[in-house]
Amino acid sequence: MIVDFRPHARLRGRAPVDLDKAVTPVVAALSAEEADLGRIRVVCDWVQYRENFRDVVDFRPIMADSPGTDENLEIAVDVRRSQDVALRELTIRQLHDDVVGRVFLEDWVPGRDSRIWDFNALYWSALECWEKSTGRGYEQALPGGESDARNRETVRELISELFGMWQPLAVSGALPEELYVIELGVGDGNQAKVFLDEFRDLDRTGGHDYYRRLHYLMCDYSQHVLDLAQETVVEHSEHVSSFAVDATKVRATLGFLRHKVFLVYISNVYDNLPTDEVAQLAGRSYLVEVRAYLPADSAAFIAESVSADPHELPALVHKLLRLGPVLLTEAASSHFTDIDAAVEFWRQIWSSLRLQERYVPLGGLDNYQLAPSINGEIVRSLLESGSDIRMQVNNGAVASFVDCLALLHPLGKLVCHDLFVTELPDYRTSFRGPGKYDGSVVNWVNGQLLAQVGQREGFEVRYAPFSHRNGGNIVTMTAVARD
Amino acid sequence: MAAGELCSDGPVLLPTTVVGSYPVPEWLERLKTDYHRGRMSFGQLNDIHDVVIKAALHDQTLAGIDIVSDGELRRDNDIDYFLARMPGITIPNPAKAFYFDYYTADLDGTLPGSYTDPPLRLADDFAFTARNTSTPIKFSFTGPFSLARRVRNHRFGSDRDLVLAIARLLNAEAHALAQRGARFLQIDEPFLAGCPEEVGTAIEAVNLVTDGVEVTWALHVCYGNRYARPRREGHYDFLFPAVLDAAVDQLVLEFARKGYEDLPVLAKFGWDRDVGLGVVDVKSDEVESPELVAVRIRSALELVPAQRLVINPDCGLRHLAGSVARAKLAAMVKGAAIVRAELTPMLARESSSVAIAPDSVI
Numbered sequence: 097m098i099v100d101f102r103p104h105a106r107l108r109g110r111a112p113v114d115l116d117k118a119v120t121p122v123v124a125a126l127s128a129e130e131a132d133l134g135r136i137r138v139v140c141d142w143v144q145y146r147e148n149f150r151d152v153v154d155f156r157p158i159m160a161d162s163p164g165t166d167e168n169l170e171i172a173v174d175v176r177r178s179q180d181v182a183l184r185e186l187t188i189r190q191l192h193d194d195v196v197g198r199v200f201l202e203d204w205v206p207g208r209d210s211r212i213w214d215f216n217a218l219y220w221s222a223l224e225c226w227e228k229s230t231g232r233g234y235e236q237a238l239p240g241g242e243s244d245a246r247n248r249e250t251v252r253e254l255i256s257e258l259f260g261m262w263q264p265l266a267v268s269g270a271l272p273e274e275l276y277v278i279e280l281g282v283g284d285g286n287q288a289k290v291f292l293d294e295f296r297d298l299d300r301t302g303g304h305d306y307y308r309r310l311h312y313l314m315c316d317y318s319q320h321v322l323d324l325a326q327e328t329v330v331e332h333s334e335h336v337s338s339f340a341v342d343a344t345k346v347r348a349t350l351g352f353l354r355h356k357v358f359l360v361y362i363s364n365v366y367d368n369l370p371t372d373e374v375a376q377l378a379g380r381s382y383l384v385e386v387r388a389y390l391p392a393d394s395a396a397f398i399a400e401s402v403s404a405d406p407h408e409l410p411a412l413v414h415k416l417l418r419l420g421p422v423l424l425t426e427a428a429s430s431h432f433t434d435i436d437a438a439v440e441f442w443r444q445i446w447s448s449l450r451l452q453e454r455y456v457p458l459g460g461l462d463n464y465q466l467a468p469s470i471n472g473e474i475v476r477s478l479l480e481s482g483s484d485i486r487m488q489v490n491n492g493a494v495a496s497f498v499d500c501l502a503l504l505h506p507l508g509k510l511v512c513h514d515l516f517v518t519e520l521p522d523y524r525t526s527f528r529g530p531g532k533y534d535g536s537v538v539n540w541v542n543g544q545l546l547a548q549v550g551q552r553e554g555f556e557v558r559y560a561p562f563s564h565r566n567g568g569n570i571v572t573m574t575a576v577a578r579d
Numbered sequence: 580m581a582a583g584e585l586c587s588d589g590p591v592l593l594p595t596t597v598v599g600s601y602p603v604p605e606w607l608e609r610l611k612t613d614y615h616r617g618r619m620s621f622g623q624l625n626d627i628h629d630v631v632i633k634a635a636l637h638d639q640t641l642a643g644i645d646i647v648s649d650g651e652l653r654r655d656n657d658i659d660y661f662l663a664r665m666p667g668i669t670i671p672n673p674a675k676a677f678y679f680d681y682y683t684a685d686l687d688g689t690l691p692g693s694y695t696d697p698p699l700r701l702a703d704d705f706a707f708t709a710r711n712t713s714t715p716i717k718f719s720f721t722g723p724f725s726l727a728r729r730v731r732n733h734r735f736g737s738d739r740d741l742v743l744a745i746a747r748l749l750n751a752e753a754h755a756l757a758q759r760g761a762r763f764l765q766i767d768e769p770f771l772a773g774c775p776e777e778v779g780t781a782i783e784a785v786n787l788v789t790d791g792v793e794v795t796w797a798l799h800v801c802y803g804n805r806y807a808r809p810r811r812e813g814h815y816d817f818l819f820p821a822v823l824d825a826a827v828d829q830l831v832l833e834f835a836r837k838g839y840e841d842l843p844v845l846a847k848f849g850w851d852r853d854v855g856l857g858v859v860d861v862k863s864d865e866v867e868s869p870e871l872v873a874v875r876i877r878s879a880l881e882l883v884p885a886q887r888l889v890i891n892p893d894c895g896l897r898h899l900a901g902s903v904a905r906a907k908l909a910a911m912v913k914g915a916a917i918v919r920a921e922l923t924p925m926l927a928r929e930s931s932s933v934a935i936a937p938d939s940v941i
Contacts, residue, residue: 268775270813355809462605473605477676506802506809551677554806579681579805 097133099123100484102525103142103175113142118175121184122153126171129191135168137377143174145531145538149212149451151391152177153186158377158455170377170455195452197392199409204385204454208370208491211388212530212537214417215446216368219535221318222420226535229439250563251294254511258358259302261507275309276357278350278503280343280496281365282314285325291361292332307335313350315341344369344492346499357503362496362512364570366541367529369492374464374472375455376479376486381472382455383464384486394448402431402441409445416442446535467495470549478520478544487523488539494549501553501575509576510555516543516571518559543573550575580795581828581853581886585715585763586645592922593876593890593915594645596855598799598831599719599767600657600895601635601650602904611655611678628653629707636712638901642908646715646763649708651895655679656805657721657769658729664699665748666691668730686734690744694751702755709760717763718756719799723749723788724781725770739780746787753792765797765831772802773810775817782821789826797855798822799831799894807862807898815841819848831855833893835875836862842882854883857893858914859907864899866906872914885922890915 099119106113122138137158143150150172158168171187202211219226227233258277265271279288292312299307312335316322322338329336341349343365373384390398395406404412412431416424421438432438458464461479464472466489475489500510517528517540529539543559550557556578562570584590603611610627613619635650654660655675659682662668667688675682705718723746727738735741753764766788771781789796800818803810815832822830830850834842834857845854858875859867872890879888890911896904 268813270811272812355812473609506811552806554808577808577810 097123097126098137100137100139101175102140102527104525106142106175113175114179117183118173118178121182122171122173122187125184125187125191129188131169131191132166135166136171137168138171138173140173140175140178141527142176143527143531144176145529145533147447147532149388149449149530149532150174151186151450152181153183153190154453155190156453156455158382159457161380161457168377172453197395197406198452199390199392199395199406200452201388201390201410201413201449204387207372207384207386207530210386210451211413211417212386212449212451213370215449215535216370216537217317218417218420218442221320222422223321225421225435225439226443229436229443230534248290248294251291252298254359254361255291255295255298257509259298259304259306261358262304262306265507272356272505273309274311274356275306276311276313276353276505277359277361278313278315278353278357278500280315280341280346280360280362280500282316282321282325284321285314285328287361287363288312288314288325288329288336289332292329292335296332310335312336313339313353315339315343315346315350317342344495344499346496347502350503353503355503356505358505358508360500360504360508360510362500362510362514364514366490366493366496366512367515367538368533368536369490369496371488371490371492371530371539372466373486373488374458374475374479375484377455377484381458381461381479383458385454385456387452389450389452390445390448391450394444398441398444398448401444402437404431412441413445416445443535446532451530467491467498469498470494474548474552475545478542478548481520483524485520485523487517487520487545488528488542489545490539490541493541494546497546497549497575498553501550501555504575504577506577509574512573512575513562513570514573515540515569516546516559516573517541518543518571520544543571546573551578554578580762585795591645592885592926593888593919595890595912595915596644596646596717597639597648597650597908598801598855598891598893598895599648599651599717599765600654600897601638601648601652602896602899602901603652604901607631607652608678612675615673615675615678617674625653632708633711636708636714638905639908640712640714642905643912644714644908646717647712648717648719649704651719651897653704656681657767658682658726659684661699661721661726662729665745666698667734681729683731684729685731686741689734690741690748692744692747694748697751697755698748699752701752702759702761705756705761706759715763716761717765717797718761719765719767719797720749720752722746722766722768722771722781722798723784724774724777725768728770728774742780742784743787746784749788750790750792753788753794757792757794761794763795763797764792765799766827767799769801769803769805770810771800772813772817775811775813778818778821782825786824786826795829796827797829797831797853798825798827799855801833801857801894802837804861804894804898809836809862814844816844816848819844819850823848823850827852829853829855829889831857831889831891833857834879835860835867835893839875839878842879846882851887853887853889854879855889855891856883858890859892859911861892861894861896861899861907864903866903867910867914869910869913869917872911873917876914876918880918880922885926 152174154172156170160167262271296307314325319340339349375382399406415427419427424438425432461472461476466472531538547557555575557575559571559573562572614624631652632649639647655678662684663670667690669685669687670682708716723742726745727742732741856879858872
């Protein structure tokens with residue numbers, strides 16, 4: 097049996113984790129139940145998200161390569177919550193098949209295809225309903241209470257860099273007439289407004305005449321969000337265009353800008369795009385498959401609150417995700433008297449939602465399509481970088497990144513503020529998602545993978561702590577053409 | 580000699596050729612990288628290179644290309660193969676995380692002024708290719724200006740001196756190539772578009788390379804193709820008038836991706852030699868139709884006579900998938916054939932009317 101205690105740092109400090117409490121009850125339960133200990137690995141994480149998709153103890157089958165071969169088993173313990181529960185009893189219950197009574201909302205799927213991403217999409221499309229229900233805006237739910245892209249000093253630095261790049265091009269006659277800037281994920285438009293205000297002011301001060309040539313493209317998944325954002329930047333309307341864009345398929349809409357864009361500006365988007373997780377365990381590569389479910393007691397409680405049986409919940413959830421809370425009141429009026437009731441149902445389901453996981457062998461990395469133009473070979477060196485590892489591959493972010501790089505002018509730059517894992521060993525010591533941020537999903541972004549992808553596309557990718565806020569986890573990624 | 584006259588079955592109108600590099604499949608990238616990580620011996624990798632070069636020649640022949648290349652498949656990229664063998668150059672770290680990465684190269688020693696045994700051994704590479712095809716061969720190598728851009732110059736007083744010293748070395752290589760039977764050589768300057776102000780030095784060096792080597796010479800200048808990305812966006816007017824002094828027979832230029840607005844620049848500045856016309860975009864996976872290729876050739880014919888046109892992709896095919904590259908080459912050959920079929924009767928009529936003219940005067 098292997099015991100992999102990942103959050104080493106928690107063993108020291110002012111309030112160290114009690115290793116006895118975190119691990120011993122699990123091992124004792126397994127010993128008492130005569131489980132095949134040679135086929136078991138116990139992994140301990142510190143799940144920092146108060147709202148997440150895990151139970152204190154989760155069992156994860158490690159599927160065999162071929163029929164007739166026995167499965168192995170991973171037992172995952174959330175150390176943060178394990179200290180104050182009857183861990184031994186929880187483990188024994190799981191050993192005796194505690195899945196009875198769970199209400200599954202989907203069949204086994206790769207992480208990126210899970211229902212949780214439908215919830216995520218619903219959050220952004222019905223944000224107004226959610227915010228009304230919780231009484232706070234989504235930006236207040238962010239760690240700093242404000243999107244990082246609004247920091248004026250950061251924006252001014254970016255614009256100054258652009259002007260510095262354009263000046264020699266203008267002198268040599270190589271500066272295009274149209275100067276394109278793209279913002280991906282526009283929120284309420286204030287990020288764009290800050291950029292445009294500062295751009296106009298710095299242009300006036302410098303006497304460049306760049307503002308007249310500027311085309312600022314606001315891109316967002318939601319037309320509704322874009323409409324609101326347009327109102328925010330109305331004084332710059334001659335220089336702003338809006339595009340409803342799926343962040344993972346940027347080129348489908350903006351392909352006409354190939355090699356023309358000087359700046360792609362992204363803030364807190366990548367951590368919110370669908371992702372798979374892959375793992376290397378005992379020299380073999382696995383894809384993590386998941387199955388969203390509601391625990392039995394939660395399902396019973398929620399079902400009763402909407403005058404339904406637990407077995408009706410998957411259909412109601414499906415309707416919620418397809419129609420949104422407003423139309424749900426019409427489609428299932430016997431369960432929801434008004435929109436508030438539908439939103440409450442949504443919030444309760446979301447809060448209770450868990451993910452069951454299993455490891456499925458990857459037949460060959462090249463058979464695993466990570467993004468439209470990238471197969472799993474790109475992660476080989478990361479997976480084979482040492483001892484066992486499990487990590488996000490951020491399929492949505494990688495697809496978005498590759499598409500955006502293709503739009504960049506030869507001297508263009510991509511700037512992205514997000515939650516990045518910049519060092520591979522961090523995956524062996526820290527839990528990096530998925531977690532719940534308000535009504536959305538959050539996964540840290542695999543910085544080493546994006547660096548590798550960028551390198552293969554001809555870019556140098558650098559990471560630095562976000563320089564205009566002390567503390568916090570936000571990292572700034574920049575990508576510029578290399579060589 | 581015009582490139583079309585190199586063809587084995589007699590002069591060809593609108594001859595088709597490639598710029599140089601050929602697709603490197605993912606498995607070959609992995610093996611090349613394995614070599615740099617010490618997981619494969621040089622001998623094994625060399626065997627693999629022999630095989631893939633034969634395959635590339637076969638692909639081009641099947642596509643109907645009139646003048647083929649070895650696909651530059653022995654080379655990690657456009658620079659390292661040359662610098663790593665150059666006297667006076669040291670490579671502090673010969674290991675690579677990925678084979679396509681550039682080495683860091685330092686000039687710590689001296690580059691000799693003359694060479695009895697050219698150190699890059701490019702003639703051996705040509706000889707291997709010649710043994711494996713009966714089709715005429717274009718042999719390409721990176722020019723002195725671009726090679727010098729990747730050298731940290733600790734030795735020469737000026738970068739220009741370094742460029743010219745490398746040019747002298749390449750001249751020795753070119754002599755050796757000609758002695759082994761090469762008839763069509765191409766100098767690639769992929770970095771030149773990024774340094775338009777230095778075109779004079781680059782052309783001076785080109786003339787040192789070609790000096791005394793009696794072959795058909797081409798000069799390829801594109802806007803960059805590393806990782807299938809342009810290095811610069813601009814216009815070819817930066818080449819002129821300096822390039823008019825280049826002792827080359829043909830300019831091989833990129834047009835398909837950017838459009839043909841730059842073509843009048845050649846006429847405007849009086850370029851009266853051959854033009855290698857880029858008719859296939861190598862930075863896009865979208866395969867052009869033969870009809871589109873034909874349209875591109877026809878539009879060029881409004882400015883350049885057919886006898887001076889050579890049909891080629893915009894640049895090397897390295898970054899394309901093999902299937903895409905093969906399809907693009909096939910489309911290019913068919914497109915050229917369409918226009919050739921249109922031109923042949925017209926040219927025949929023109930030549931017969933020229934023959935009749937004296938009589939009519941009488």
